[in-house]
Amino acid sequence: MRVCKAELRRDCVSGTLLIPQAWKDGSALACGYLITNNRVVLVDDTGALLSHLRHIAKEKRWTDGSIGRFVYAFLEQLMAKDLHHLEEIEDRIEELEERVLAGELENFNAPMAELRKETMTWFRYYTQLDDVAFTLRENELGIFSEREQMLFRMFADRVIRLREGIAAAARILLAGAESVPVRDRHKAEPHHADITIVTTVFLPLSLLAGWYGMNFTGMPELNWKYGYPVIIAVSVIVVVLSLWICRKKKFW
Numbered sequence: 001m002r003v004c005k006a007e008l009r010r011d012c013v014s015g016t017l018l019i020p021q022a023w024k025d026g027s028a029l030a031c032g033y034l035i036t037n038n039r040v041v042l043v044d045d046t047g048a049l050l051s052h053l054r055h056i057a058k059e060k061r062w063t064d065g066s067i068g069r070f071v072y073a074f075l076e077q078l079m080a081k082d083l084h085h086l087e088e089i090e091d092r093i094e095e096l097e098e099r100v101l102a103g104e105l106e107n108f109n110a111p112m113a114e115l116r117k118e119t120m121t122w123f124r125y126y127t128q129l130d131d132v133a134f135t136l137r138e139n140e141l142g143i144f145s146e147r148e149q150m151l152f153r154m155f156a157d158r159v160i161r162l163r164e165g166i167a168a169a170a171r172i173l174l175a176g177a178e179s180v181p182v183r184d185r186h187k188a189e190p191h192h193a194d195i196t197i198v199t200t201v202f203l204p205l206s207l208l209a210g211w212y213g214m215n216f217t218g219m220p221e222l223n224w225k226y227g228y229p230v231i232i233a234v235s236v237i238v239v240v241l242s243l244w245i246c247r248k249k250k251f252w
Contacts (some may be wrong), residue, residue: 004018005131006131006132006135008135012035013034014032014034015032016032017029017033029048031049037143052077052078054246055077066145066148068147068149068152071148072155086162086165089115093169095174112173123167125160133155133212137156146239200241201242208234
């Protein structure tokens with residue numbers, strides 16, 4: 001079970017729900033459901049839904065016994081903490097931006113990649129949940145009353161607002177990543193920075209090796225008495241000069 005979906009059958013609506021990071025340990029909550037004119041069947045192998053159902057009963061959000069009202073209350077309960085999750089993501093993005101502005105770029109890419117993955121997971125979830133809400137509010141099987149269809153429209157509006165919120169967070173995250181200068185990205189990626197420096201230093205030497213490796217007869221240095229030590233000296237000067245330039249540009 002990897003998606004949220006709603007499928008129309010001959011006399012019922014069935015589907016699955018997958019809520020990312022529904023628990024404190026970051027694990028997802030997954031369940032199946034079936035809705036008919038007179039009943040709602042929920043399938044949950046872990047028993048995780050019991051706490052949500054008890055909460056609905058405790059707050060007395062379902063008192064008229066209608067199917068649509070229960071489904072709406074159930075979906076609202078599953079999304080009760082979503083705004084809090086969104087605020088947490090925004091706080092983490094803001095903290096990451098402050099680190100960038102302060103020049104603290106050590107281990108920068110790991111939290112950036114984690115946040116990017118997390119925002120995309122939530123965005124996909126809300127997109128799929130919007131499709132579920134659309135199927136419910138269209139009410140093609142006539143299971144729900146007009147009042148209940150209005151409730152599902154309200155639910156869909158809330159899903160869309162949350163999706164827009166997570167999309168905005170993702171855009172801020174992308175803008176923050178692009179604002180990091182290339183030179184500073186080397187600080188965030190020390191391994192890649194080492195490779196870049198080595199390549200920069202030895203690229204001119206590769207040019208020299210390729211140049212004199214052609215062995216043209218008109219190259220006087222090949223028969224010159226001091227040709228070999230001169231090339232060694234030139235190579236050393238090139239390496240030292242390249243290292244000095246890299247140091248001056250603060251590549252490490």
